[in-house]
Amino acid sequence: MLLLIGSFLFLLILGTPVAVSMAVASLAYLVIYGVAPDIIAAQRMIAGVESFPLIAVPFFILAGNLMNIAGVTGRIYKFALSLVGWMKGGLAQVNIIGSVVFSGMSGTALADAAGIGTIEIKAMKDHGYPVEAAVGVTAASATLGPIFPPSLPFVIYGMMANASIGALFMAGIVPGVVMAILMMLTVYIFAKRKGWGSDTPFELKQLLAASLEVVIVLAFPVAIYLMILAGMSVNVAVLIGLAVLVALDWYFDFSAVMALMTPVLLIGGMTMGWFTPTEAAVAAVLWSLFLGLVRYRTMTVRTLAKASFDTIETTASVLFIVTAASIFAWLLTVSQAAQLFSDFMFGLTDNWWTFLIIVNILLLVVGAFLDTIAAISILVPILMPVAARYGIDPVHLGVVITLNLMIGLLTPPVGMVLFVLARISKLSVEKTTLAILPWMIPLFLALGLITFIPAITMWLPTQLGLIR
Structure with missing residues (x-):
């Protein structure tokens, strides 16, 4: 175990990519100790990506890329501006609401920061906000992307932990709302102290128009339910509902009704059993194509090709990490690392609160050095058996792990959101880090609430019958 982990850490310190570090450390362990034939190692690596849930990965990435090129980000920004732009610290509040909406389409923090974050930072700078404030609130709100469904980290976690991805998606909704409220309160406090106006x-x-869009979106599932109660088949009810919605949107040219419908369709489809979470990723792509090619007509062959190639590049890097992590995690199991860690933790404490405090500290440190997908792939096989001994539900643990790793994306030396925002804002990495620090407060408050009040995470999936 010392050879496996030691060589992995040594290669990371040398600056070797995470996936290569895991693969080389695993091969060195196999060659030196001969724990399995080469063919077994190859089979384990292939088995790591031979998973039906993993099919969702390229489709969710493609959906996020398509939404970016379809002009949806601008419409979301306009909608959020109408809804909360008049509040104190208006554009900072817009930043948060925009991220809440966009997170229901992208599923990743990077897409949020690079997509709608670009528009928001420029707008805040143009309205006289300090660039540090624009960067800080954008960084904090970007963490909402993988908490609200759909979520790419939840897909990877569900595969590694053998947990229901649908339950994980539903479990992220209430924590996401809690995070958004805490961020908006933080903006209000900053606005009062620094004299930010509307x-x-x-x-x-404008407020009524934006509120009407929200009402229309919320009324859609209610109307479908009423039509089903009236004896109409589910498919016919949905088709009629979508036809009416598209007609209304075409006639009134709403800012973001169709964009707001994305999470409603995905969540509703999974809840009603129309498609699995994996198939929901395909539905997200089809909806994105409809918006870009038919409704808004903003996509071209060139932009579609760019989105496709960006998706291929990102998917390849993600699956390379998953492949290398699968053999690395298997060797950690073979070396009894999970059992040793479990025995150590139980010898240290039998209190689940203490265990979760230690896990949070561990994840915050790991998240600062490892990519999210790699961290999930490596740590979940170790943490899952221990969490089970403490009676912690895998779905609750999944949300805690994901939020910790999202905070890690904002911290050096490997925080990808940090580097993206530094490039967008033209600040140095050091100044960007200092700008983000005050906005860590609502994130840590949310982390504490979600960690130690499991009902925040578990209530909704339990009510929907996804968890017993």
Whole structure:
């Protein structure tokens, strides 16, 4: 175990890519100790990516890329501006609401930061906000992407932990709302202290228009349910509902009704059993194509090709990490690392609160050095058996792990969101890090609540019958 982990850490320190570090450390362990024939190692690596849930990975990535090129980000920004732009610290509040909406489509923090974050930072700078404030609130709100469904880290975690991906998606909704509320309160406090005013005049007409869009989206599932109660088949009810919705959107040209419908369709489809979480990724792509090619007509052959190639590149890097991590995690199991860690933890404490405190500290440190997918692939096989001994539900643990690793994306030396925002804002990495620090407060508050009040995570999937 010391050879396996030691060589992995040594290669990381040398600057070797995470996937290569895991693969080389695993091969060195196999060659020196001969624990399995070469063919077994190859089979384990292939088995790591031969998973039906993993099919969702390229489709969710493609859906996020398509939403970015379809002009949806601008519409989301306009909608959020109408809804909350008149509040104190208006554009900072817009930043958070925009991220909440966009997270229901992208599933990743990087897509959020690079997509709608680009628009938000520029707008805040143009309205006189300090660039550090724009970067900080954008970084904090970007962490919402993988907490609200759909979520790419939840897909990887569900595969590694053998947990229901649908339950994980539903489990992220209430924690995401809690995080958004805490961030908005933080903006309000900053606005009071620093004298930030509203950025758009209060116009009842605009507020009512934005509120009407929310009402229309929320009324959609209610209307479908009523049509089903009236004896209409599910498929016919959905088709009629979508036809009416598209007609209304075409006639009134709403800012973001169709974008807001994305999470409603995905969550509703999974809840009603129309498709699995993996198939929901395909549905997200089809909806993105409909918006870009038919409704908004903003996609071209060139932009579609770019989105496709970006998806191929990102998917290849993710699956390379998963492949290398599968053999690395298997060797950790063979070397009894999980059992040793379990025995150590139980010898240290039999209190689940203490265990989760230690896990949070471990994940925050690991998240600062490892890519999210790699961290999940390596740590989940070790943490899952221990969490089971403490009676911690895998779904609850999945949300805790994901939020910790999202915070890790904002911290050096490997925080990818940190580097993306530094490039967008043209600040140095050091100044970007300092700008993000105050916005860690709502994130850590949310982490504490989600960690130690399991009901925040477990209530919704339990009510929907996804967890017993």
